[in-house]
Amino acid sequence: MAKIKSIEYFRVLPRWLFVKIVDEDGHYGWGESTLEGHTQAIEGTLNELIERFTGYEADDIEQIWQTVWRLGFYRGGPVFMSAISGIDIALWDLKGRRLGVPIHQLIGGKVRSKISVYAWIGGDRPADVEAAGKARLAQGFKAVKMNATEDMNWLDSPSVLESSVQRLQLVKALGLDVALDFHGRLHKPMAKQLAKAVEPHNPLFIEEPLLSEHPEGIKQVSSLVTCPIALGERLYSRWDVKRFLEDGSVDILQPDISHCGGISEMRRIASMAETYDVAIAPHCPLGPIALAACMQVDLATPNFVIQEMSLGIHYNVEAGEYDITSYVKDPKVFDVQDGFVKALNAPGLGVEVDEETVRRVAQITKPWECRGFYGPDGAIREW
Numbered sequence: 507m508a509k510i511k512s513i514e515y516f517r518v519l520p521r522w523l524f525v526k527i528v529d530e531d532g533h534y535g536w537g538e539s540t541l542e543g544h545t546q547a548i549e550g551t552l553n554e555l556i557e558r559f560t561g562y563e564a565d566d567i568e569q570i571w572q573t574v575w576r577l578g579f580y581r582g583g584p585v586f587m588s589a590i591s592g593i594d595i596a597l598w599d600l601k602g603r604r605l606g607v608p609i610h611q612l613i614g615g616k617v618r619s620k621i622s623v624y625a626w627i628g629g630d631r632p633a634d635v636e637a638a639g640k641a642r643l644a645q646g647f648k649a650v651k652m653n654a655t656e657d658m659n660w661l662d663s664p665s666v667l668e669s670s671v672q673r674l675q676l677v678k679a680l681g682l683d684v685a686l687d688f689h690g691r692l693h694k695p696m697a698k699q700l701a702k703a704v705e706p707h708n709p710l711f712i713e714e715p716l717l718s719e720h721p722e723g724i725k726q727v728s729s730l731v732t733c734p735i736a737l738g739e740r741l742y743s744r745w746d747v748k749r750f751l752e753d754g755s756v757d758i759l760q761p762d763i764s765h766c767g768g769i770s771e772m773r774r775i776a777s778m779a780e781t782y783d784v785a786i787a788p789h790c791p792l793g794p795i796a797l798a799a800c801m802q803v804d805l806a807t808p809n810f811v812i813q814e815m816s817l818g819i820h821y822n823v824e825a826g827e828y829d830i831t832s833y834v835k836d837p838k839v840f841d842v843q844d845g846f847v848k849a850l851n852a853p854g855l856g857v858e859v860d861e862e863t864v865r866r867v868a869q870i871t872k873p874w875e876c877r878g879f880y881g882p883d884g885a886i887r888e889w
Contacts, residue, residue: 507565508533513556513593515539515549518833518867520825521874522793523548524859525592527600529564535600536859538795539592540764541584543876551589559593567597571770587742587767594768595799595855602854609802609854613773616805620846622812624685624710626791628652629820630877630889632673639677648845649683649710649812654692654700657879657887661695667703674707685710685736690717691879691888694726701731711736711758711787717888718750725755736760739789743767744775751782758811762789764796769803776807785811791819794830797840798855805849815840815847821874828867835860 508529516524523545525537539548555574562570574590575581602609610616627638627650635652642650654670670686677684686709688697697715704712711734716723718740728735738760741747750756759779763772776786786809788800797815804810815830816822817840822829831837835858840847850856879887 507563510560510562510564513552513560513596515552515592516864516868517545517549517871517873518793518864519828519871520822521545523592524793524795524833524864525552525596526861527564527593527596529600533564533600533604535596535598535603535854536795537592537594537596537599537768538764538793538799539588540792540796541588542792543874544585544588545873547585548588548592551585552592555589555593564597564600567594567601567770570594570597571767582742582746584740584742584765587771588765591764591766591768591771594770595763595795598769598799598802599854606853608851608856609769609799610805610849613769613803614806616849617808618805618810618849620848621801621804621810622649622845623647623815623842623847624649624651624683624812625815625817626651626819627677628673631656635673636676636680639680639682643680643682645817646842646844647682649685650677651685651687651713651814652677654686654688654704654712657881657889658692658696659881659887660693664699667696667700670700671703671707674704674709678707683710685713687713688715689889690714690740692716694720694723697723697727698730701727701733705731705733709733713737713760714739721749721753721755724750725753728755734758736787738762739765741766743771744778747775747778751778751784754782756784758785758787760787760789760814762792762796763799763803764790764792769799772800772803773807776803776809780809785809787812788814790814791816791821794834794840794857795855795859797830798850798857801847801850802855813847817842833860833864834858
């Protein structure tokens, strides 16, 4: 075993934060601590953790995780857990590389040989979904996800929901399975109506029908429809997840590996979910390191169903040339064939990060800001 020699982080386009850990023997690993729109907050937390964990044994991944969690007094939340996540993922990558095996071999081995995936269409204000759906079919996807609505008032005209149903029908007619992301931007008066309106058209799942701070409302919506209910990107540990499993209000759990405590915590969340007959579909509109980490867990998780990937997502397109293939030496590792991506079998995360590009882009990358939406009266609406 060797001690941690250095921990660095890199802010890169379009909106990602990568972490690199090197041990005293020269072994290295990459992680991702992306928290969309809050890069500087994560960087501040990483500065604290870097000072604390330099000199720790790099192999003691669980001890480091528990030290962060239990000896800091204050626990959880998106900033704190996203910082832990990048370090945790990097340590698993380092260990896998040092031992010469992919991470899935360190957490029980494969239960599948390829991974079902889906991609985004339509953007924050969904438009041109038919053309985008056709493009995804041509790329090899069999399933997509799109925002169910534009930003919406607390109570809006029921007529605004008609376009949501029409878009769903349009894309399904192409032969694609379609998940609808309510994105927590609807409040209960509208969410109930929309869930009932789309139910006859069989979406793959409804994501975040309400914000996760309204568990009683999510339980109510869940009881109104037969559509699978998915959520979890804004749940940051197994303790956050626990209530939704006990309530029986969620069918598909979507932990984000860069938000929920990394590979270590996602494994535990997946095991908890399995005991409640709940599937895992990790949230990941993020970078290639987060995606590779998700895929390593997916390969070893019995109740995994489908993986989100950000290839060509609108945020990446807006950044110009930078996408999930921009920072890996072999972009073919993320090729989609007939709705699947092949298992990543190389050591560690299974991808080789292009460090030269990471360091170059980090020099010009500014923090990415969350979108702001406002109604005609000037009131803030949910993103």
